[in-house]
Amino acid sequence: MVELKVDNIDCYYESTKIIENISLHTQTGQFVGILGPNGSGKTTLLKSISHTLKPKVGTIILGDQYIYTMKAIDVAKQMAVVSQGSTVAFSFTALDVVLMGRSPHLSRFAIESEKDVAIAKNAMAYTGTLHLQDRLITELSGGERQRIIISRALAQEPQVLLLDEPTTFLDVANQLEIMDLLKRLCDDKKLVVVGVFHDFNLAARYCDSLILLKNGKIVATGNTDILTSENIKTIFNIDTIVKQNSMTKTPYIIPLSISHAAPKRSLTVHIICGAGSGSSLMKQLIDDGYNVTAGVLNLLDNDQETASFLKIPITTEAPMSPISEVAHNNNLQLIKKADFVIVTSFPYGYGNIKNLDAALYAVDQGIPTFMIDEYAYLIGLQDYTKGQAQEKLQLLKNKGITSVKDEPALLAALNCLAKKHAGHKTIAPQPVTTVIAELPEEVSP
Amino acid sequence: MLNNLKSIIVKKLNSPQKAKNWRFIALGLFGLLICSIIFSIGVGYVNIPVSNILGVFLANIPGLNRLVDFPVSPLETALILQVRFPRALCAALVGAGLAIAGAAYQGLFRNPMADPYTIGASSGAALGATTSVILGASITVLGINTMPLFAFVGCLLTVFGVYALSRVGNKVPVQTLLLSGIAVSILFGAIVNAYHSLFPDQFRQTSFWLMGSFSYTEWSDFWNALLFIVVGSVVIYMFSRDLNLLALGESESTHLGVDLERLKKILLVASAFVTAAAVSIGGLIAFVGLIIPHLARLLFSPDHRILIIASALMGATFLVLCDTLARIVIAPSELPVGVITAVCGGPFFLYLMRRKKKVDAS
Numbered sequence: 001m002v003e004l005k006v007d008n009i010d011c012y013y014e015s016t017k018i019i020e021n022i023s024l025h026t027q028t029g030q031f032v033g034i035l036g037p038n039g040s041g042k043t044t045l046l047k048s049i050s051h052t053l054k055p056k057v058g059t060i061i062l063g064d065q066y067i068y069t070m071k072a073i074d075v076a077k078q079m080a081v082v083s084q085g086s087t088v089a090f091s092f093t094a095l096d097v098v099l100m101g102r103s104p105h106l107s108r109f110a111i112e113s114e115k116d117v118a119i120a121k122n123a124m125a126y127t128g129t130l131h132l133q134d135r136l137i138t139e140l141s142g143g144e145r146q147r148i149i150i151s152r153a154l155a156q157e158p159q160v161l162l163l164d165e166p167t168t169f170l171d172v173a174n175q176l177e178i179m180d181l182l183k184r185l186c187d188d189k190k191l192v193v194v195g196v197f198h199d200f201n202l203a204a205r206y207c208d209s210l211i212l213l214k215n216g217k218i219v220a221t222g223n224t225d226i227l228t229s230e231n232i233k234t235i236f237n238i239d240t241i242v243k244q245n246s247m248t249k250t251p252y253i254i255p256l257s258i259s260h261a262a263p264k265r266s267l268t269v270h271i272i273c274g275a276g277s278g279s280s281l282m283k284q285l286i287d288d289g290y291n292v293t294a295g296v297l298n299l300l301d302n303d304q305e306t307a308s309f310l311k312i313p314i315t316t317e318a319p320m321s322p323i324s325e326v327a328h329n330n331n332l333q334l335i336k337k338a339d340f341v342i343v344t345s346f347p348y349g350y351g352n353i354k355n356l357d358a359a360l361y362a363v364d365q366g367i368p369t370f371m372i373d374e375y376a377y378l379i380g381l382q383d384y385t386k387g388q389a390q391e392k393l394q395l396l397k398n399k400g401i402t403s404v405k406d407e408p409a410l411l412a413a414l415n416c417l418a419k420k421h422a423g424h425k426t427i428a429p430q431p432v433t434t435v436i437a438e439l440p441e442e443v444s445p
Numbered sequence: 446m447l448n449n450l451k452s453i454i455v456k457k458l459n460s461p462q463k464a465k466n467w468r469f470i471a472l473g474l475f476g477l478l479i480c481s482i483i484f485s486i487g488v489g490y491v492n493i494p495v496s497n498i499l500g501v502f503l504a505n506i507p508g509l510n511r512l513v514d515f516p517v518s519p520l521e522t523a524l525i526l527q528v529r530f531p532r533a534l535c536a537a538l539v540g541a542g543l544a545i546a547g548a549a550y551q552g553l554f555r556n557p558m559a560d561p562y563t564i565g566a567s568s569g570a571a572l573g574a575t576t577s578v579i580l581g582a583s584i585t586v587l588g589i590n591t592m593p594l595f596a597f598v599g600c601l602l603t604v605f606g607v608y609a610l611s612r613v614g615n616k617v618p619v620q621t622l623l624l625s626g627i628a629v630s631i632l633f634g635a636i637v638n639a640y641h642s643l644f645p646d647q648f649r650q651t652s653f654w655l656m657g658s659f660s661y662t663e664w665s666d667f668w669n670a671l672l673f674i675v676v677g678s679v680v681i682y683m684f685s686r687d688l689n690l691l692a693l694g695e696s697e698s699t700h701l702g703v704d705l706e707r708l709k710k711i712l713l714v715a716s717a718f719v720t721a722a723a724v725s726i727g728g729l730i731a732f733v734g735l736i737i738p739h740l741a742r743l744l745f746s747p748d749h750r751i752l753i754i755a756s757a758l759m760g761a762t763f764l765v766l767c768d769t770l771a772r773i774v775i776a777p778s779e780l781p782v783g784v785i786t787a788v789c790g791g792p793f794f795l796y797l798m799r800r801k802k803k804v805d806a807s
Binding site: 050051052071072073074075076080081083086087088089090091092096097100101103104106108109111152156 | 552555556557683686689690691692693694696697699700701702703704742746747748750
């Protein structure tokens with residue numbers, strides 16, 4: 001099998017260095033993904049490998065030859081390239097386009113033989129496009145066209161296939177189909193596939209090995225384990241949560257919005273939450289500059305994972321265990337220090353009923369306490385404590401907990417209150433209803 | 446209807462039956478060309494029946510003259526062999542040349558709007574040719590007239606200039622190509638007109654030629670241009686598969702082994718060769734290079750191996766018929782053939798623009 005070896009290459013456009021000291025050794029049947037932000041040199045690297053941009057320093061070996069000593073047509077016999085977003089200028093039929101892949105193997109005046117047609121049709125059958133052979137390439141959908149272009153590359157009978165963002169502009173079903181196809185090429189046909197990708201989840205799921213680029217340099221290279229929060233932060237400057245997809249056993253990355261530095265407030269919000277009900281509020285409040293605390297959360301709970309990711313102080317309880325007296329008291333300590341309290345947790349069972357007691361404590365302390373209508377309704381609907389939760393809920397309402405319509409209304413109310421008390425160290429209890437009345441029209445409940 | 450016809454032809458022309466079916470179509474187009482030439486010889490101020498035309502030809506082919514058992518009139522013989530036949534052949538040669546050059550430009554620029562006229566090549570050739578007249582350099586050396594050489598130089602410089610002007614980064618966008626081509630055409634047209642005002646004596650005969658006309662064509666014109674057009678066309682045809690690959694995109698074609706920069710240079714020079722020779726016989730004939738390759742692509746295949754031959758045959762037929770029309774429409778006077786092709790081509794060009802817009806919008 002032909003191997004592709006890139007050793008310590010530097011590439012320049014004019015006098016600007018675009019990529020520096022990149023190495024890549026591939027093995028038969030390997031699916032390599034190149035990831036990195038726009039302008040990180042991904043396409044340049046691919047151009048360099050594809051015999052288009054000669055590196056100033058370093059070597060690229062295809063098979064047993066230095067690639068830049070080979071003729072373009074000889075490279076084309078071993079390596080096929082699928083460029084980014086290419087369009088075909090005239091209305092060729094799909095089969096005609098695929099047959100063009102045979103061109104490197106034909107002499108100038110030769111006409112495609114039956115054998116060439118058979119190879120082209122095989123390639124189309126492999127990509128599931130044989131039924132499109134008589135259709136005009138200009139009339140095909142994006143996904144169909146991309147598969148025809150890949151068939152054309154396969155008709156070259158290459159051993160190395162390079163692709164520049166082959167899934168851009170495609171819908172999710174087509175993205176998966178293309179990636180499945182590329183993976184099959186590696187597994188069945190033992191091709192080396194090197195692709196530039198934008199979607200790290202897609203790359204993580206299909207690629208055997210990855211190269212992470214930033215500013216033309218390799219940040220990390222190796223198998224998909226290199227997709228850590230830290231590495232992604234380094235190259236994209238975004239926060240992410242990296243989990244494992246339990247079905248595919250590959251890393252699964254959830255990007256969070258770019259952390260923008262909101263002016264820090266001296267106010268603390270405590271969230272009584274659980275089972276993921278408080279996660280989005282935690283993120284939004286942090287983004288808005290509040291100090292956030294939460295409790296009581298069981299370990300391994302979704303909200304607990306979010307809180308630990310956001311580095312929020314919380315009180316915790318062991319997994320699957322009822323809230324102990326100790327945890328409850330710790331929670332009350334956090335509440336005492338908070339300027340606002342929000343209750344989102346539901347449903348209630350004997351395990352977490354103490355969280356409603358904590359809410360009652362907050363109201364009794366005169367701390368402005370909020371609850372979202374929908375959750376109050378759900379508490380009524382899913383009460384696993386034979387009415388105890390409902391009683392406590394009623395009590396909360398009687399004592400003056402503030403009900404708000406939804407999260408945006410809640411955030412608006414908090415921001416309104418926070419503005420009123422800007423500069424004040426302590427917050428005197430306020431008749432919250434007046435605050436709500438002052439809210440702008442569109443967010444008032 | 447055109448689409449139905451097209452889908453039938455696409456199936457018929459698809460590999461591997463392509464080559465076989467294609468031969469019949471080429472043969473049919475060639476037959477049409479022959480018929481159009483005979484028609485062109487037959488009609489005019491004096492109409493000549495087909496039997497007499499065939500008789501004259503047979504009588505003048507050594508060895509076959511025994512077959513002609515009726516007398517052929519010397520007047521008809523002279524009219525056919527000295528006037529109408531060379532003129533029809535010139536029209537056919539120029540039509541084929543312009544259509545081939547058009548197909549090459551369209552393939553090279555990956556743009557169906559390109560043709561020798563719209564990208565300024567024709568005007569460049571005309572400027573070169575007229576400049577040679579002014580300089581008194583239009584002389585015959587070793588039996589070859591130098592005017593086509595001047596036309597060639599003018600054409601080549603113009604094409605490279607327009608190409609360089611309209612290139613944005615790595616691409617040649619339609620708008621800039623057409624705009625710079627048209628701007629250059631107008632500029633050169635103005636210079637040529639200025640020549641006419643400044644040197645009326647030298648240009649008494651050529652003003653009609655500039656509008657596109659075969660009125661003064663003779664055998665010598667045909668033989669002068671033949672070599673240029675045949676050599677240029679053969680070179681273009683040699684690179685027809687490369688033109689196909691280029692349709693996939695510039696970088697794609699290089700990844701399939703095409704030496705792109707070399708291809709561009711060779712094709713620009715070869716097309717300039719063909720355009721210059723065509724212009725030096727027929728003058729400025731618009732739109733043949735635009736509509737003929739387009740029609741051939743629509744009717745048969747965008748495969749340049751087919752397209753170039755189909756364009757040549759269709760272009761030749763089209764221009765022979767247009768020239769015939771130009772002769773008879775206001776007989777005994779003549780219209781410049783450029784007027785006829787422009788009347789046919791202008792609306793077609795607008796139709797292409799509209800269609801392109803729709804495609805871009807959708």
